[in-house]
Amino acid sequence: MEATLGSTVVLPDADVAWAANDQLLDVYRIKHDQALITMQLGFDAARVALPAASTRRRHLNNVNLRSSTIISQPQFFKGWDDLTVRQIDTFPKLTWPLMHLLADDLHFRYNLIQVDSYGENRNGSFTGLAGQLQRQEIEVGITSMFLRADRMQVLHFCSETVELRGAFMFRQPSKSSVSNVFLLPFSRGVWIATALTLVLAAATLALLARRPHLRAVDASLEQLSIGEAVIFTVGTACQQGFHIVPALASARVVMFCALMTALFAFTSYSAKIVAILQTPSDAIRTIDDLTNSPMTMGVQETTYKRVYFAESTQPATQRLYRHKLLPLGDRAYLSVVDGVAAMRTGLFAFQVEEPSGYDIISKTFTEREKCGLKQIQAFKLPMVAVPIRKHSGYKELFATRLRWQRETGLMDRTRRIWLASKPRCDASSGGFVSVGIIDILPALHVLAAGMAASVLFLVLERSMARLKCGGRPRHLTSYVE
The missing domain is CATH 3.40.190.10 (Periplasmic binding protein-like II)
Incomplete structure (x- = not known):
């Protein structure tokens, strides 16, 4: 046996038996440079199924x-x-x-x-x-x-x-970052009904002010021109008062109904705005949503950081890689700590191994931030x-x-x-969400547009005044008059 098997590498996985006239031996080596080890099997072993070699050899002699x-x-x-x-x-x-x-x-x-x-x-x-x-x-x-x-x-x-598992983790953006929250509280039907009510009130007041016999009864109706009726409607929608208080009962009833309608609408509108600001959106659900979103992206710095994106056969994953990650170059690859920090503070999606991401998230995120955490799997990692x-x-x-x-x-x-597990979401201890500039950005746009319009009208008024005066400058009080 030594002469025949002396140069062979019969390691523990090998299943070699040496049969002689008087005995049957199980033969293997612990290591290639060590001597052969034998174990008596007995002749019955030829007829009985033996346990596998990996089961029989459980001692590797240190x-x-x-x-x-x-x-x-x-x-x-x-x-x-x-x-x-x-x-x-x-x-x-x-x-x-x-x-x-x-x-x-x-x-x-x-x-x-x-x-x-x-x-x-x-x-x-x-x-x-x-x-x-x-x-x-x-x-x-x-x-x-x-x-x-x-x-x-x-x-x-x-x-x-x-x-x-690896996935793009991100905080679902607020509704204000993906849509105009000032248009969300009411459905289209409610907006139309409210607008028609206020327009009808303005038209009714303008119509009452045009009746001569009513002007004789109430002199304040002289001031209710069509322009003043429009101003009343805008002021009512914005919960403002009106400088004209007519004595005519029918005009007062119209104003009262318009003001009450605006009050109930404004109360419901304000409550719904608060609820919307406290609720994350569900705008991002798929890889394509992530690609088309305003979010910036990053990938965990690992050996396979580029390989699995490049090898993916999913068209959506390829589009995301080409449009979002490839233009960033090496700046797209971050450590877990830096990537999770960016994910917490802004519109940022981070491709990370889930246990590594969960470990940092559980230490740094607040309870409300944990509740807003979402993830989308771009590709399946192998075992x-x-x-x-x-x-x-x-x-x-x-x-x-x-x-x-x-x-x-x-x-x-x-x-x-x-391997850290996904952090639990305890929404009851989350408190309220603070409102940022992005939440009121549409209102600021309206304000900026109004300021620009006011400057434009001022320029137009001054130009028309100069034309009426033959180009000669007039005193400011003349413009006022």
Whole structure:
């Protein structure tokens, strides 16, 4: 047996049996440079189904296996149990306890190397940890990596660890940022009915003022010209008084009805405006809505930051990438902290791994801001798994014991420690939303338009006055007269 199998690499995943006249042996090596290990199977084993090799071989005799892990930002690294910066090197920190439990379970140790990146594909040659596995410098990676087709050509994966979701997170913009809130309180029918009521009141007053026999009874009707009737209607809609108080009962009834109508309409209008300002809009629901919105965008700074946008087959995702992200260049890629901060303070959507984003959001957002949080998935991320050298003799053995960790809940416990869940929304403690300039911007536009119109009319009046006077200047009191 030694002469025949002396140069073979029969590692624990291999299922090799040596049969002789008097015995049947299970044969394997712990490591390629160690001696063969044999175990008596007995001749009954030829007729009875044996457990798989990965089940039979559970003791690796404290062998050292070359491995590698990732610390991308050593300046922030404070230990494998540090939860203060979970968003940095999340996968290595999450996988570290799982792999060390695996080592204790199978009785082996790691000869550890540290690198600073997962590795990128550069014309078929990978850098970082993936490159070490491609060159067979290490046996296994102490981290979790995305299951990608280009990586599977140069390395294998022994077990999935967690399912990761990424999405564009943003605070749903207020209704005032996507529509004119001053037009939203009433339906079109209410607007038309209110306008017709006020127009009818103005027309009735103007008609009453034109009747000669009524002017004889009430001299104040002389002042109720058509222009004054229009001013009365505008003042009534704006909850203002009127300088003319007619003695005629019919004119007073018209004014009273118009004022009461405006009062009830104004009260309902004001209450609805307050409700609208307190309620976020639902204007952004899809990727196309996000593309067409005034929001600026950013992407979490990761190894795959450009890859999945470029590889996406969804037309909506491609349109968003070309129109919103590509023009920004490198400015589109931000750290989790900077991206979430921008998302909190303005119209900003941030593509981020959900656990990393939730961790910062739970620490920095107010309760009302958490309630207004929305997310849209642009593409589905692949599973993450533990990488191992291609055709490794430990792949099935490691996969079996890592699956056992998942089935017994050990993997889920680690996931809940390192991957933050979505923050709960407690709307009852949110308070009121302060009103900003953007909320009253349409009113400011009306004010600016009125000021511009007043200046225009002043210029026209002065020009007409000069024309009437033959171009000679007149005193200001003449214009007033």
